[in-house]
Structure formats: structure tokens, C-alpha cells
Amino acid sequence: MTEEIIIAGFGGQGVLSMGKILAYSGIMQNKEVSWMPSYGPEMRGGTSNVTVIISDERISSPCLNQFDTAIILNQPSMDKFENSVKPGGLLIYDPNGITSPPTRKDINIYQVAAAEEAAKIGIAKLFNMIVLGGFLKIKPLVTEEFLKKGLEKSLPERHHGLIPENIKAVEIGKELLKPFHVL
Amino acid sequence: MKELRLMKGNEAIAEGAIRCGCDGYFGYPITPQSEILEHLMAEKPYEKTGMVVLQAESEVASINMVYGGGAVGKKVMTTSSSPGVSLMQEGLSYIAGAEIPALCVNVVRGGPGLGTIQPSQADYFQTVKGGGHGDYRLITLAPASVQEMYDFVELGFDLAFKYRNPVMILSDGIIGQVMEKVEVGDYKPRWTDEYIAETFPWAATGKPKKRDHNIVTSLQLESAKQEKVNLRLQAKYKECEANEVRYETIQCEDADYILVAYGSSARICQKVLQLAREEGIKVGLIRPITLWPFPKQIIHDIGIKAKGILSVEMNAGQMIEDVMLAVECKVPVKHYGRFGGIVPTPSEILQALKNF
Numbered sequence: 001m002t003e004e005i006i007i008a009g010f011g012g013q014g015v016l017s018m019g020k021i022l023a024y025s026g027i028m029q030n031k032e033v034s035w036m037p038s039y040g041p042e043m044r045g046g047t048s049n050v051t052v053i054i055s056d057e058r059i060s061s062p063c064l065n066q067f068d069t070a071i072i073l074n075q076p077s078m079d080k081f082e083n084s085v086k087p088g089g090l091l092i093y094d095p096n097g098i099t100s101p102p103t104r105k106d107i108n109i110y111q112v113a114a115a116e117e118a119a120k121i122g123i124a125k126l127f128n129m130i131v132l133g134g135f136l137k138i139k140p141l142v143t144e145e146f147l148k149k150g151l152e153k154s155l156p157e158r159h160h161g162l163i164p165e166n167i168k169a170v171e172i173g174k175e176l177l178k179p180f181h182v183l
Numbered sequence: 184m185k186e187l188r189l190m191k192g193n194e195a196i197a198e199g200a201i202r203c204g205c206d207g208y209f210g211y212p213i214t215p216q217s218e219i220l221e222h223l224m225a226e227k228p229y230e231k232t233g234m235v236v237l238q239a240e241s242e243v244a245s246i247n248m249v250y251g252g253g254a255v256g257k258k259v260m261t262t263s264s265s266p267g268v269s270l271m272q273e274g275l276s277y278i279a280g281a282e283i284p285a286l287c288v289n290v291v292r293g294g295p296g297l298g299t300i301q302p303s304q305a306d307y308f309q310t311v312k313g314g315g316h317g318d319y320r321l322i323t324l325a326p327a328s329v330q331e332m333y334d335f336v337e338l339g340f341d342l343a344f345k346y347r348n349p350v351m352i353l354s355d356g357i358i359g360q361v362m363e364k365v366e367v368g369d370y371k372p373r374w375t376d377e378y379i380a381e382t383f384p385w386a387a388t389g390k391p392k393k394r395d396h397n398i399v400t401s402l403q404l405e406s407a408k409q410e411k412v413n414l415r416l417q418a419k420y421k422e423c424e425a426n427e428v429r430y431e432t433i434q435c436e437d438a439d440y441i442l443v444a445y446g447s448s449a450r451i452c453q454k455v456l457q458l459a460r461e462e463g464i465k466v467g468l469i470r471p472i473t474l475w476p477f478p479k480q481i482i483h484d485i486g487i488k489a490k491g492i493l494s495v496e497m498n499a500g501q502m503i504e505d506v507m508l509a510v511e512c513k514v515p516v517k518h519y520g521r522f523g524g525i526v527p528t529p530s531e532i533l534q535a536l537k538n539f
Contacts, residue, residue, distance in 0.1 A: 020189075020362070027187065027364055032363075032364065033189070033363065034361055034362070034363050035189075035362035035363075039214070039300070039356070060451075060454040061450045061451040061453060062357060062361045062363075063357060063528075064454070064528070065529065066530070
């Protein structure tokens with residue numbers, strides 16, 4: 001099993017930390033992982049993206065141009081990465097701020113209205129975990145047990161009290177997941 | 184006991200230094216390697232092992248602090264990225280000339296000039312052909328994973344002290360920034376002053392009554408003496424070439440075409456191997472781990488049986504010259520690369536291979 005994922009959005013949306021939590025959870029589950037951020041001018045405001053690979057085997061390239069899954073959180077990222085999903089692959093996006101929805105017919109596309117829900121119930125900071133929940137519903141790469149362990153590893157100890165809220169946000173994301181175009 | 188961590192390549196360099204018993208780090212921040220200094224400052228090794236961590240006023244100061252620390256037999260290092268390493272070239276030449284063990288890490292970014300902060304391999308020539316003046320060599324290690332970033336710090340110090348020579352870890356923005364699984368080892372104690380005085384009789388550890396002053400210098404005003412220094416250096420480099428070549432070969436047994444790539448390019452090429460073989464193209468990869476001494480023999484032996492060799496580098500074609508020398512131009516050798524911080528995709532390398 002090898003899952004090659006790109007997560008892309010605005011800086012501050014928690015793109016990098018979502019990837020980090022996924023990577024840590026993968027390690028806890030004894031997988032090989034790689035987390036390659038964009039560290040260029042993007043991280044100084046604007047778009048931000050990270051390539052996360054989780055595999056049972058030794059990982060080849062940490063930098064890729066074709067992905068099994070794209071998790072898209074803004075329009076510039078949609079423009080950039082919609083065509084980078086492998087045929088038959090998966091695209092998950094938050095419709096908030098998306099002016100041109102995806103048009104590919106050869107991939108599976110789902111929506112998670114995470115921004116709207118996060119604002120509604122007042123957990124804006126957990127927006128990224130809601131999105132992650134949507135992804136894990138379709139591709140349960142890590143179990144809840146290992147996700148908890150991943151959170152413990154990636155969050156500083158003073159924030160460990162927030163882990164139950166994070167897990168709850170993941171559950172909300174699983175419920176919010178809505179098919180947009182399914183093969 | 185081994186401990187599993189998820190770390191950036193840069194953090195692994197810092198952690199490797201603390202745990203292998205490094206005595207001192209002198210550096211100046213620059214993207215894409217600032218996490219090395221940040222990690223060291225956060226870990227505060229001066230409280231754990233007594234290792235000094237100092238942010239110098241410049242790269243020129245850093246490398247000369249390394250000169251001083253190495254001259255007294257301490258395990259000292261510096262790190263920087265391309266423009267900073269250019270500033271260190273004079274110091275590296277002096278360190279090589281004075282035969283001081285030292286470790287330098289270059290997390291390469293796109294150039295020339297201030298260039299860009301994105302990954303590149305355009306400092307190959309500077310590193311292996313001598314960026315400073317004089318007939319000297321840097322033992323050069325090219326890590327291709329975060330684990331190797333960690334492991335090569337200790338290996339680098341071992342080689343530096345074995346040969347009394349500066350060692351360069353030639354990394355780049357990808358291997359510096361990527362996070363991967365790393366197995367970290369136990370904390371090794373730093374060498375005691377007694378151990379250093381006993382083990383390194385050349386080091387400037389203070390003059391006991393029973394011997395003359397130890398003078399650590401790269402200056403010889405008499406040419407006859409300076410020629411002797413050069414002959415000694417060349418003999419040492421020969422020994423190094425005979426004993427320290429390191430490389431990895433992947434799927435070369437049945438390969439029609441061979442890719443030669445180091446560091447992050449070698450990682451991207453592993454993906455190319457996979458894609459090419461899915462299409463029935465038999466490709467293998469030779470990954471030089473030491474760039475100097477260069478794995479000439481294995482590239483020759485495998486290369487001359489191939490239909491062609493593609494040297495994949497994130498530069499305009501630098502290592503290709505060493506590959507061509509290795510195969511004595513008996514087979515066609517071509518180059519594929521992107522510059523200025525652009526990372527080549529596996530698909531475009533595959534296309535270059537198809538166009539061979």
C-alpha cells in the first residue's frame with residue numbers, strides 16, 4: 001500500500017499541520033512516511049501545500065507531480081492540482097471560496113463543507129481536522145487509536161487537553177462528507 | 184536504545200550532532216537550513232552534553248571558529264546554504280591546508296548569487312572540485328534521506344578525524360525540509376581533554392615538557408616544505424579514494440539504461456525507475472553516496488554494459504563530467520536537469536529517458 005497525497009490551501013488553514021498529524025499517525029502505525037512542505041515564498045503568505053506519502057514500503061520520491069488524493073482548500077490550489085490527481089484517484093475539497101468547481105470526470109470527487117461548519121459551531125481552529133475526517137472516511141489509512149497517538153506526538157504537551165475536541169472534529173468531518181462526482 | 188522520531192532533515196543534522204558527542208556548532212541562519220540552528224537552540228545541548236552552540240556574526244566567522252575548534256582536536260561543525268558556503272571557501276581551504284578535522288553542511292539552494300531559497304544541486308563543482316584555492320579535496324557525503332542526514336553527522340566526524348580533513352555533507356532544500364522517520368541513537372559522551380591529547384598528537388592541546396610545540400597552520404614560506412605538504416595531502420587523498428567510496432545500486436542487474444543521481448535527485452529517480460519499469464523500460468540507478476571520492480569504478484563497470492547513461496542533477500550538468508570520465512566516454516552519457524530551485528518531476532525525467 002502506498003498513498004500519495006497533496007494537501008493545499010491558504011497559509012494558516014492548517015494544511016501543514018494536517019499533513020503532520022497524518023504523518024505522525026502513520027509512523028505510530030509502523031508505516032513509512034514522508035512530509036514535504038512548500039517552504040518557498042508561499043509560506044510567507046498566500047498558498048501553502050504539503051505532499052504526504054504513507055506506505056508499507058520504502059518511499060521513493062518525496063516530491064511528486066501525480067497524486068492518489070488531492071485535498072484542496074482554496075481556488076488557487078484547485079487550479080494548480082485538479083489535473084494532478086491520477087485517473088481513478090480522489091479529490092476532496094471545501095466548497096467555501098471555490099468559484100470554479102472541479103470538472104474532471106475520471107476521478108472521485110467529494111465535498112466537505114468544513115469552513116462553514118467550523119464557523120457555525122465555533123471551532124474555527126479545528127477546520128483542518130474536519131477536512132481530515134472527510135478524507136479518513138473514504139481512505140481509513142489510520143485508525144482512531146493511532147490518530148490519537150499521532151496527535152499526542154505532533155501537539156505540544158500543553159495542548160494535549162485539546163485532543164478529544166480534535167477527534168470530535170474528525171467525526172464531524174466524516175458525517176459532512178458529500179459526494180460530488182463518483183465513478 | 185533506538186528511538187523513532189519524525190524529523191526534518193535539518194533537525195536530524197542538529198540531533199545527530201548532539202547525540203554523537205559534537206563539541207561545538209558555529210553557524211549563521213540562512214534558508215533552507217535555519218532549522219539546524221533553531222533545533223540546537225531549542226534543545227540546549229550546552230545544558231545536556233556541554234556542546235557549545237553559537238550564532239556567529241557571519242559565515243566567515245563561523246568557519247574560522249571551526250578552524251580554531253578543530254585545531255585543538257574538538258569535534259566542531261558549521262552549516263549553511265549556498266551563498267553562505269561561498270563565503271566559507273577561504274576558511275575551508277585553510278582548514279584543508281592545515282589538516283584540521285571539521286564538518287560542514289551545505290543545504291544547497293538555487294544560485295548563482297543570492298538566487299532562490301528552493302532546492303538545487305548547483306554547488307557540486309564548488310564542493311568536489313575545490314571551491315577554495317589550492318590542491319585540496321573535501322570528503323563529500325550526499326544524504327538522500329532524513330535518516331542519512333542523521334547518520335552522516337557521526338560518519339562525517341569519523342572520516343574527518345581519520346584523515347584530518349574537512350568533510351562536507353552536501354544536501355539540498357528537499358532533504359533539509361522533508362520530514363521522515365528517523366531512528367536516533369543514544370547520547371554519546373563528548374571526548375575528554377585527556378583522550379584528545381592522547382589520541383591526536385598533532386592537536387594544539389597545550390605544550391607538555393616532553394615535546395615541541397604543535398603548530399597547526401597552512402602557511403609554509405619555503406616552497407620545498409610546501410611541496411612536501413602537498414605530497415602528503417595527495418597521498419592521503421589516494422588512501423581516501425581507495426577506502427572511502429560509498430554508493431548504492433538499485434535494479435542495475437538487467438538495466439538497459441542507467442540513471443546516475445545523488446541526494447534528492449536519486450529519490451526522484453527511484454520513482455522514475457518504478458514508472459519506467461511499469462512501461463517495460465529496464466532502468467537502473469547508481470546513487471553516489473560519496474561525491475568525493477567519486478564511485479568511478481562501479482559506474483564504469485555497470486555503465487559500460489548499458490545502452491546509455493542519464494545523469495540527473497538539479498543543475499546545468501556538473502556531475503555528468505565525472506560520469507563521463509568514469510565510463511571513459513565508451514557509452515553515451517546525457518544530462519537531465521532543472522535549475523534555479525525547480526525540482527524535476529518523475530514524469531519529465533522519464534520523458535528525457537525515452538528521448539535518449
